[in-house]
Amino acid sequence: MVYGRLYRHLLLPLFDGVIKRRSTMRHWRNAESSQWWTRERLESLQLDALRNLLTHAANSCPYYADLFASRGLKPEQIATLDDFVKWPLLDKGIIRQHRMAMRTTVDLPLMTKATGGSSGEPLQFDLDHGSNDRRTAMMYRGYGWAGGAPGSKQLFIWGTAVGKVSTWKRLKTRLHHDFDRHKIISCFEFTPEKMAQHVAKLNAYRPEVIVAYTNPVYEFARYIEATGQSVWRPQSIIVGAEKLHDFQRTLIERVFKAPVFETYGSREFMLIGAECQHHTGLHLSLENLLVEVLDENGRPTPHGEEGNVVITDLFNYGMPFVRYVNGDRAVAGFEMCPCGRGLPLLKKVVGRQLDTLQTPDGRRVPGEFFPHLIKDFPAIRRFQVVQADLGTIVLKVVVNGELLRADQERLLETIRQCTGEKVRLDLQLVDDIPLTKAGKLKVVVSAM
Numbered sequence: 001m002v003y004g005r006l007y008r009h010l011l012l013p014l015f016d017g018v019i020k021r022r023s024t025m026r027h028w029r030n031a032e033s034s035q036w037w038t039r040e041r042l043e044s045l046q047l048d049a050l051r052n053l054l055t056h057a058a059n060s061c062p063y064y065a066d067l068f069a070s071r072g073l074k075p076e077q078i079a080t081l082d083d084f085v086k087w088p089l090l091d092k093g094i095i096r097q098h099r100m101a102m103r104t105t106v107d108l109p110l111m112t113k114a115t116g117g118s119s120g121e122p123l124q125f126d127l128d129h130g131s132n133d134r135r136t137a138m139m140y141r142g143y144g145w146a147g148g149a150p151g152s153k154q155l156f157i158w159g160t161a162v163g164k165v166s167t168w169k170r171l172k173t174r175l176h177h178d179f180d181r182h183k184i185i186s187c188f189e190f191t192p193e194k195m196a197q198h199v200a201k202l203n204a205y206r207p208e209v210i211v212a213y214t215n216p217v218y219e220f221a222r223y224i225e226a227t228g229q230s231v232w233r234p235q236s237i238i239v240g241a242e243k244l245h246d247f248q249r250t251l252i253e254r255v256f257k258a259p260v261f262e263t264y265g266s267r268e269f270m271l272i273g274a275e276c277q278h279h280t281g282l283h284l285s286l287e288n289l290l291v292e293v294l295d296e297n298g299r300p301t302p303h304g305e306e307g308n309v310v311i312t313d314l315f316n317y318g319m320p321f322v323r324y325v326n327g328d329r330a331v332a333g334f335e336m337c338p339c340g341r342g343l344p345l346l347k348k349v350v351g352r353q354l355d356t357l358q359t360p361d362g363r364r365v366p367g368e369f370f371p372h373l374i375k376d377f378p379a380i381r382r383f384q385v386v387q388a389d390l391g392t393i394v395l396k397v398v399v400n401g402e403l404l405r406a407d408q409e410r411l412l413e414t415i416r417q418c419t420g421e422k423v424r425l426d427l428q429l430v431d432d433i434p435l436t437k438a439g440k441l442k443v444v445v446s447a448m
Contacts, residue, residue, distance in 0.1 A: 003151070003181065004151035004152055004153070004181070005151065006151075007150065007151035007179075007180075007181065008149065008150050008151035011179075012025070012150050012151070013025050015179075022129070022133050023130065023133045023134075024133045024136045024137050024140070025137075027133055027134050027136075027137035028137040028140045028141060030137075030287075031137050031138060031140075031141045031287060032141060032144075034287055034342075035141065035283075035341045035342065035343055036340065036341060036342065037342045038342050039336065039342045039343075039344060041342065042286050042287065042342050042343065043081060043286075045287060046081065046286065046287075046290055046314065047078070047080070047081055049314040049315065050078065050081070050084065050290060050312065050314060051075045051076070051078055053312070053313075053314055053315070053317070053320055053322070054068075054075035054078070054322070055075045056104070056106075056317050056320070057104075057320045057322060058074075058075060060104045060105045060106045061101070061102055061103065061104050061105070061319075061320060062101040062102075062105070063098045063101035063102045064102065064320065064322065067088060071087075071088060073086070073087060081290070084290070084312075084323070085292075085298075085299070085300065087322065087323055088323065089294075089298060089310065089323045089324075089325050090321065090322055090323055090324045090325065091324070091325045092123050092327070095123060095125060096123065099124065099125065099126070099319070102319050102320065103126055103318065103319045104128075104317055104318055104319070104320075106317070108128045108129075108317060108318050109128065109129055110126045110127065110128055110318045110319070111126065111127060111128075111129060111132060111318075112124060112125070112126050113125055113126070113127065113267055113268075114267065115266070115267045115268065123268075125268060125319060125321075126318050126319040127313075127316045127318045127319060128316065128317050128318030130315065130317070131313065131315045131316040131317065131318060134287075134288050134315050135269060135270035135271065135285075135288060136270065138270065138271045138285040138287075138288055139265075139270055139271045142263060142271045142273075142274030142283070142285070143209075143211075143238060143263075143271075143274070145261065145274060145275065145276045145277065145283075146209065146236045146237075146238045146259075146261035146274070146275070147208065147209055147235045147236045148208075148209040148211060148236065148238050148261075150180070151181065152181065152208045152209050153181045153205075153206075153207045153208045153209070154180075154181060154182050154183070154207055154208065154209045154210070154211050155182075155183050155184075155185065155201075155202060155205055155207035155209075155210050155211070155234075156182055156183070156184045156185065156210075156211045156212070157185050157187055157190075157210065157211070157212035157213060157216050157217050157220065158184060158185075158186070158187060158211070158212070158213060159186070159187055159213070183201070183205050183207070185198050185201060185202075187212075187213050187216035190216045190219055190220065192223065192381075192400065195220065195223045195224075195227075196229075198220065199224065199229055199231060202231060202232050203230075203231065203232045205232075206232050207232070207234050208234060208235050208236075209234055209235060209236050209237070209238060210234050210236075210237045210238070210256070210258075211237075211238045211239075211240075212237065212238070212239055213239070213240070213241045213242055214239045214240070214241065214242040214243065214244045214248060215242050215441045215443075216441075217237065217239060217252060218248045218251065218252060219381065219382070221251050221252045221254075221255040221256065222251065222378075222381075224255050225251070225254070225255050226378075226400075231255065231256065233256060233257045233258055234256060234258050235258060236258055236259050236260075236261055237252060237253075237256060237258055237259070237260045237261065238260075238261050238263060239252075239260055239261070239262055239263065240262070240263035240264065240265055241265075242441065243349065243350075243351050243371075244260070244262045245371050245375075247371075247375050248371075249262075259277075259279070261274065261275045261279075262274070262275050262279075262282065263275070263282070264282050264346065264349050266326060266328075268311075268313075268321065268324070268326065269285075269288075269289060269311060269313055269321075271285055272284065272285060272289060272291065272311065272346075273285065273291075273345075273346045273349075276337060276339050276341065277339070278337055278338055278339050280335075280337050280338065280345060281335065281337065281345030281346060281347045281348070282345060282346040282347075282349070283337065283341060283343040283344075283345060284334070284343055284344055284345070284346055285343075286342075286343050286344065287314075288313065288314055288315060289311055289312065289313060289314065290311070290312040290314060291309065291310070291311055291334075291346065292309075292310040292311075292323070293307040293308065293309060293310070293330050293331070293332040293346075294307050294308050294310050294325075295307050295308070296308070300332070301332035302332060303332055303333040304331065304332065304333055305331070305332055306329055306330070306331055306332070306350055307329065307330065307331075307332050308325055308328070308329060309325075309326050309327075309328040309329065309330050309349075310323050310324065310325050310326070311323075311324050311326055312324065328349060328350075328351070329349070329350040329351055330346055330347075330348060330349045330350055331347045331348040331350060332347075333347050334346065334347075335347060351367050351444075356444075356446065357385070357387050357393060357419070357444065357446055358387075358390060358446075359390070359419050359420050359422060359423050360390050360391055360420075360422040360423065361420050361422055363418075363419065363420055365418055365419055367385070367443060367444035369418060370383070370385050370443065370444065371443065373411070373414055373415070374397075374411075377403070377407060377411060378400075379399045379400055379401055379402065379403045379404075379407065380397045380398070380399055380403065381398045381399060381400050382397070382398040382432075382433050382441065383395065383396060383397045383398070383433070383443070384396045384433045384441070384442065384443060384444075384445065385443065385444045385445070386445045386446075387444075387445070387446045391422065391423060391424055392423070392424045392426065393415075393419060393423055393424070393425055393426070394426045394428060395411075395412075395415070395425065395426070395427050395428065396428045396430050396433055397427070397428070397429055397430070398429075398430060398431065398432060398433055399429060403429065408427055411427070412425050412427055
């Protein structure tokens with residue numbers, strides 16, 4: 001506790017603000033205050049920031065200058081946020097084709113990032129340092145709602161570097177984690193043989209907060225419950241990077257006897273939304289991002305219906321993201337929370353656009369169907385659904401022990417009720433299902 005306060009109030013401000021000359025701490029302080037503003041005041045801030053961003057993009061980013069001029073679009077035409085719906089959308093293909101022209105010609109130092117490529121195609125993009133400071137501040141605030149603000153003692157179940165790492169980089173990373181009070185368990189090593197060691201590490205470290213990818217910590221909780229082991233009880237568990245299902249939350253909370261806080265983020269924007277103590281939805285990082293949910297025709301999706309997530313980063317002046325279709329699906333309806341924050345809630349993130357299977361007779365099977373089904377087959381430890389063509393669906397499963405023939409037939413029959421008779425189902429028992437390079441499990445892979 002003493003080191004946590006010292007870190008938060010002295011060491012981090014000294015390192016971040018004085019040595020690194022970043023503005024993260026100032027943005028964090030501002031965010032802690034602005035979260036209690038009214039929604040109207042926050043949306044007024046968004047509107048001003050949006051106009052400024054579009055003006056900057058029109059004046060200094062060749063791609064946007066040409067695009068806006070060709071459509072007759074001018075930033076001053078936006079009187080309300082509703083007017084923004086007329087502006088064109090951006091996707092990964094456009095970024096890959098026009099990335100250099102999307103960069104600003106203003107002399108801003110840029111940093112290059114890349115997505116983990118969970119869809120099979122990593123995306124490189126750029127942002128300015130000031131934008132990175134703001135998004136880090138949003139993460140500090142959102143994690144803080146779960147007790148995971150900087151200075152808290154945290155155990156990460158996360159993706160780690162793969163391949164050969166130099167001794168110097170390994171030492172630097174270790175010192176950085178020690179300074180931040182972080183201990184890392186690689187989710188690449190979440191095999192049954194390693195689980196007992198991970199339990200021992202957790203119990204020895206006694207973290208205040210566990211920060212984890214959703215599927216590995218769920219798998220960890222299943223192992224602990226199945227083996228009846230005693231485990232350290234943290235104050236909270238923060239999950240992200242992968243969709244959290246209700247049955248996963250229930251099991252994780254039962255095993256660790258601690259509340260689970262869901263987050264929603266991406267490499268392009270870091271923290272997009274996070275739960276507070278009421279767990280009624282994901283409070284959006286409204287001061288930094290403008291989030292929309294749109295239908296297939298680019299129109300706002302009616303309240304309660306599923307649509308495509310579209311995000312505008314209001315402060316990335318290095319390479320603006322203007323109405324970026326990020327490939328996620330969510331339920332529309334930005335409601336308010338009983339906590340009193342002015343930050344509206346994204347009610348539910350459903351999953352990736354690609355997490356939907358198609359059938360020859362026109363059915364669409366949401367990827368969410370499979371985790372809910374397979375949770376009732378305890379012998380299955382890990383699974384992946386692959387659709388390479390319209391007529392075939394392959395279900396790969398890794399099992400603990402044996403998956404009985406009767407259970408296999410019951411599993412396939414249940415899936416067939418959803419997919420119809422025109423699809424060939426192929427159940428494959430495999431030794432392992434590799435994670436993505438970022439350490440995530442791609443549950444549904446569709447080439448359609």
